[in-house]
């Protein structure tokens with residue numbers, strides 16, 4: 001399998017991309033020197049708040065958009081110089097359903113194979129293989145409109161795999177799936193990368209998903225990679241434990257911040273809604289002191305927890321906001337495509 005000479009399946013080097021925002025407004029710098037690389041046969045996670053530049057990065061790497069400057073390669077192929085070759089090396093699974101609901105599962109797969117230049121015979125054989133693998137063989141001849149959400153999603157991934165790509169782009173593969181379907185999808189993604197040495201670029205709104213699947217992660221903010229490493233490395237870089245104090249009322253936040261300041265030793269103190277988060281060494285010993293101080297001041301605490309650093313803490317430390325708060329219920333992207341409109 002031809003990867004780039006240095007074994008990197010994906011390279012994004014100093015990517016810059018600006019979008020026109022319409023007449024009279026300055027262009028928006030969506031990517032500002034974004035850089036990362038991914039080894040062959042691994043799952044690489046891209047995390048970041050809405051608007052950080054993840055989709056723009058994926059669009060450039062998958063030839064759907066062009067960078068203003070910088071280099072992007074997929075399996076050693078420069079995507080700007082050889083988009084056709086790059087396209088045959090990648091599979092792209094969009095957030096939106098790509099299969100035709102009126103066609104059967106097998107019809108969708110065979111059509112996808114034919115669009116990639118496969119003969120009908122080869123496409124049928126590959127479709128059969130994938131239907132088996134995704135436990136969809138029993139539903140192969142049913143219209144996709146009769147499938148559950150999990151089945152339709154698996155079919156979409158199978159469509160992306162028809163032409164045996166070296167690199168698969170998965171944009172929020174489990175958004176909207178129930179826990180069982182999500183677990184099944186995770187197992188399949190793990191299997192693909194392990195057994196077939198397939199490289200997967202995963203963008204996700206679920207930290208748990210990134211933690212479980214990605215061997216390396218990049219956190220993207222304002223068009224740049226702000227930190228990168230294995231989930232374990234990123235977590236171990238954070239010193240101390242995470243303390244979260246939830247209050248019954250937001251009006252006492254200032255009092256809590258003052259108490260923490262007085263007690264000393266608390267770092268990265270952030271107030272969010274009715275909660276205060278902070279880091280402290282020896283959280284187990286520090287928490288009772290905080291609770292005693294707040295009790296003495298008559299501040300009513302709804303809950304208080306202390307935990308080892310999580311990926312959410314990594315995210316918070318690098319972006320200044322918690323992943324859960326940013327992504328609560330927000331994945332729909334309703335902006336108008338100004339770039340296309342301006343073209």
Ligand SMILES: Nc1ncnc2c1ncn2[C@@H]1O[C@H](COP(=O)(O)OP(=O)(O)OP(=O)(O)O)[C@@H](O)[C@H]1O
Pocket residue numbers: 019020021028029030048049050051052053054055056057333335336337338339340
């Ligand atoms: N076609 C476009 N025209 C104009 N602005 C755009 C276009 N596409 C993206 N943007 C802007 O570029 C920035 C980066 O967007 P991008 O979609 O890459 O972020 P993202 O990290 O994928 O966010 P999300 O999680 O919301 O999908 C945002 O400010 C966005 O509004």
